[in-house]
Amino acid sequence: MNRIHLILLVALMGLTPLGEAMAQGRDTRNAGGDREQARRQISEAEALSRAHSRAGGARYVGSRGLRGSSYVFLFERADGRVVEIAIPAYD
Numbered sequence: 843m844n845r846i847h848l849i850l851l852v853a854l855m856g857l858t859p860l861g862e863a864m865a866q867g868r869d870t871r872n873a874g875g876d877r878e879q880a881r882r883q884i885s886e887a888e889a890l891s892r893a894h895s896r897a898g899g900a901r902y903v904g905s906r907g908l909r910g911s912s913y914v915f916l917f918e919r920a921d922g923r924v925v926e927i928a929i930p931a932y933d
Contacts, residue, residue, distance in 0.1 A: 881932040889913035889929040896927055 886905070893915040894902065900917035903924060907913070912928040919925060 883931050884929075884933060886913055889931065890915060892929050893917070893927045896929075897925075900925065 886908070890902075890905070890913070893913075897917040900919045903916040903918050905913070905915050906926070908931060909928070911931050913931055914926050914928050917925055917927060
């Protein structure tokens with residue numbers, strides 16, 4: 843009976859490194875889970891730069907910060923109206 847236990851123990855020890863190697867080799871960046879986690883979050887400064895390009899010459903007034911998954915910026919148009927421009931926080 844001791845021989846069987848010893849053989850099983852050696853077999854289990856031999857399989858353990860293989861399982862660890864397989865786990866390390868797995869690509870977990872986008873394994874079908876939450877797609878938003880795999881995407882890069884942009885900085886507020888980068889989002890502001892994108893908002894400026896969409897504002898069409900309007901004057902920057904301020905930021906409402908990160909709202910949900912978008913940065914929200916305020917711009918004042920030439921006619922005095924204030925508009926919000928939302929930029930997605932993830933590429």
